[in-house]
Amino acid sequence: MATIFIVVVILSRCMNLADQLPEDIRGENYTGAATCVKCHQDLSKSFAHNPHGLTSKLVVDQNLLSIFDPDSNTFKFNQNEKVVVEKRPGGIFQVAYSKDHEVQSQRFDVAFGSGEKAFTYGYWKGKKLYELPLSYFPAIKNWAISPGFPSNTYYYERGITSRCFECHGSYVEKKLIQKSTFSVDEEMEKGSVIYGIDCERCHGPGKEHVVFHMENPQEKSSKFIAIYKILTRKQKMDACGVCHSGNALMQHKSVFDFKPGDHLEDYYEQDLAGFGGGKPDVHGNQTPMLMNSACYLKSENMTCQSCHNTHESIKGNLAVYSQRCMSCHKTTNHSKQTLSKGMLTANCIDCHMPKEPSKLISFQMAGKAEANPYLLRSHHIAIYSTGSN
Numbered sequence: 001m002a003t004i005f006i007v008v009v010i011l012s013r014c015m016n017l018a019d020q021l022p023e024d025i026r027g028e029n030y031t032g033a034a035t036c037v038k039c040h041q042d043l044s045k046s047f048a049h050n051p052h053g054l055t056s057k058l059v060v061d062q063n064l065l066s067i068f069d070p071d072s073n074t075f076k077f078n079q080n081e082k083v084v085v086e087k088r089p090g091g092i093f094q095v096a097y098s099k100d101h102e103v104q105s106q107r108f109d110v111a112f113g114s115g116e117k118a119f120t121y122g123y124w125k126g127k128k129l130y131e132l133p134l135s136y137f138p139a140i141k142n143w144a145i146s147p148g149f150p151s152n153t154y155y156y157e158r159g160i161t162s163r164c165f166e167c168h169g170s171y172v173e174k175k176l177i178q179k180s181t182f183s184v185d186e187e188m189e190k191g192s193v194i195y196g197i198d199c200e201r202c203h204g205p206g207k208e209h210v211v212f213h214m215e216n217p218q219e220k221s222s223k224f225i226a227i228y229k230i231l232t233r234k235q236k237m238d239a240c241g242v243c244h245s246g247n248a249l250m251q252h253k254s255v256f257d258f259k260p261g262d263h264l265e266d267y268y269e270q271d272l273a274g275f276g277g278g279k280p281d282v283h284g285n286q287t288p289m290l291m292n293s294a295c296y297l298k299s300e301n302m303t304c305q306s307c308h309n310t311h312e313s314i315k316g317n318l319a320v321y322s323q324r325c326m327s328c329h330k331t332t333n334h335s336k337q338t339l340s341k342g343m344l345t346a347n348c349i350d351c352h353m354p355k356e357p358s359k360l361i362s363f364q365m366a367g368k369a370e371a372n373p374y375l376l377r378s379h380h381i382a383i384y385s386t387g388s389n
């Protein structure tokens, strides 16, 4: 009797615990980042300022005001046409004018990007999200035409699909509407978006893990959550590659369901039919580039984690990154000429992983013939003839 009673009590406590945890739209196995914070405070603190965590968000006027500069809020396309960033009742808007007559105005609703290199913005129209004509570039502290947009006039019709959220967010509920035999339209539920890349997006659903550790506070080793350390090299590569392998492949399953341990080929297939055309720009293509490098091909265990820990912030600290090179390259054979350029141990990066302009993304500023390049580190680690800058 007594044992049964205890079992019942424990069971009902378990059930209550699971019921008490916040619900999450992704399903009953998820519980949301706010719950993870309770036991993983340090990691969560860094996460709040992390490019992954901040890579999409609802626009809060207050944040936008910090980059709102009345002296440089106008982008002129030509003599007659311009877009002005204006604060009005109800929000901040991108307002298009033709010969000083207002023709179109849309509010900043959603921001993409942590602002590392750029912010691109979206506005909701019913169940569709569209990209605003101007993006903001911290490097030039100014507005420029959103990547891929026409440079001679304002344009408000470029859709932002759930695909952007698959790499820049944690969830959005979508519905496909068959318009005709050949065209399918996508609708997204505004209220369902989980902005930013959260804990469970990378680690997989965590409710069972939470319930177990609340029930068993004495247990110091993790249960019911994927353990990165024991994944195979391929599984580790796939866990980052799900968002860092570019966008040229056909998908047959939403990558929102991707969990560590899963294989990428269960989500993507080869793009034989050339469907690449109508899709978002290719950026975030580090995985294939690295996999073609001698370092990767000739070492047993190089992964993204050899150099990156997504929980630390060493952005721009090339000396620390160089230490990671030297963990494998304890000695190197550089010519006298190379050595004479100096700084060898403090910066392997600029020579062997130079910044290169994206071929698909650039930023057009007002009144300039040349577009500003979008520079990315080449993850093809190699000997570059120009690698001395």
Ligand code: HEC
Pocket (backbone or CB within 6 Å): 031, 032, 033, 035, 036, 037, 038, 039, 040, 199, 200, 203, 205, 206, 207, 209, 210, 213, 214, 219, 220, 221, 222, 223, 225, 226, 227, 228, 229
């Ligand atoms: C009730 C406390 C508690 C909560 C809440 C909690 N965890 Fe944990 N977690 C632990 C403990 C204890 C460990 C083992 C010790 C450690 O690694 O910190 C752990 C370890 C982990 C690990 C490391 C796994 C490994 O061994 O490689 C991950 C990843 C993790 N938790 C993710 C999460 C996520 C995601 C959430 C939110 C869904 C979460 N945790 C919420 C207690 C908790």
Ligand code: HEC
Pocket (backbone or CB within 6 Å): 033, 036, 037, 040, 043, 044, 047, 052, 053, 197, 198, 199, 200, 201, 202, 203, 228, 229, 305, 309, 310, 311
């Ligand atoms: C961009 C993906 C990503 C996000 C987002 C993310 N993690 Fe991690 N996390 C990782 C990876 C990868 C590791 C394994 C690092 C390693 O072993 O080199 C890890 C390791 C951990 C560990 C093990 C302890 C440690 O420091 O290695 C815990 C605990 C953890 N994460 C919890 C969280 C929590 C809580 C959140 C949300 C606040 C979160 N993670 C968000 C990718 C992520």
Ligand code: HEC
Pocket (backbone or CB within 6 Å): 050, 051, 052, 054, 055, 056, 112, 113, 114, 115, 116, 117, 166, 167, 168, 169, 197, 201, 202, 239, 240, 241, 242, 243, 244, 304, 305, 308, 310, 315
């Ligand atoms: C859900 C998609 C997703 C996953 C999974 C993901 N990333 Fe990212 N990652 C992004 C996006 C989007 C950005 C751009 C963030 C911004 O807006 O600046 C990014 C940025 C980065 C950056 C540059 C910013 C920084 O933190 O220095 C690094 C490095 C990076 N990711 C490494 C990784 C590694 C390593 C993994 C695997 C453990 C991983 N990412 C998993 C989507 C993802």
Ligand code: HEC
Pocket (backbone or CB within 6 Å): 112, 113, 114, 115, 116, 117, 118, 119, 120, 160, 161, 163, 164, 166, 167, 168, 242, 243, 244, 245, 246, 247, 280, 281, 283, 284, 285, 286, 376
């Ligand atoms: C396949 C995954 C993927 C898709 C799809 C994707 N992105 Fe990205 N995006 C990334 C990664 C990774 C980065 C970071 C560095 C880079 O460009 O490689 C990034 C960078 C960005 C940045 C600059 C962020 C910063 O802070 O510097 C913006 C803005 C952006 N993406 C917007 C979008 C929009 C809008 C869409 C949809 C039209 C989109 N992205 C689709 C993965 C993706």
Ligand code: HEC
Pocket (backbone or CB within 6 Å): 294, 295, 296, 298, 299, 301, 302, 306, 321, 322, 324, 325, 326, 327, 328, 329, 348, 349, 352, 353, 381, 382, 383
């Ligand atoms: C996990 C171990 C590992 C790490 C970390 C690593 N490498 Fe390598 N790297 C190798 C191996 C193995 C080779 C092949 C050596 C050979 O062919 O004998 C290599 C080759 C190279 C080459 C020659 C490339 C060629 O095409 O001939 C260069 C240059 C290089 N690495 C630079 C770097 C730099 C810079 C870093 C840091 C950004 C780095 N490596 C990090 C393992 C590593």
Ligand code: HEC
Pocket (backbone or CB within 6 Å): 240, 241, 244, 286, 287, 288, 290, 302, 303, 304, 305, 306, 307, 308, 314, 315, 316, 317, 318, 321, 324, 325, 349, 353, 375, 376, 377, 378, 379, 381
């Ligand atoms: C040998 C070391 C090394 C490895 C392995 C590596 N990276 Fe990087 N990565 C770097 C360095 C160095 C930078 C530049 C960091 C900086 O400027 O602060 C960088 C920058 C990035 C950025 C920021 C975009 C940019 O160009 O500034 C992203 C995203 C990224 N890495 C993703 C990945 C992913 C995903 C993997 C695995 C496929 C990976 N990296 C593997 C060294 C590495």
Ligand code: HEC
Pocket (backbone or CB within 6 Å): 322, 325, 326, 329, 331, 332, 333, 334, 335, 336, 338, 339, 341, 342, 343, 344, 345, 346, 347, 348, 349, 351, 352, 383, 384, 387, 388
């Ligand atoms: C000034 C640019 C520059 C810097 C800095 C630099 N390298 Fe190199 N590296 C080169 C060039 C050029 C070569 C081809 C051989 C030569 O001409 O010296 C090379 C060759 C290599 C090779 C292949 C030869 C070998 O030793 O097996 C490796 C590995 C390598 N570098 C790693 C590194 C590492 C690790 C660092 C940082 C500690 C570094 N390099 C810093 C330019 C540079």
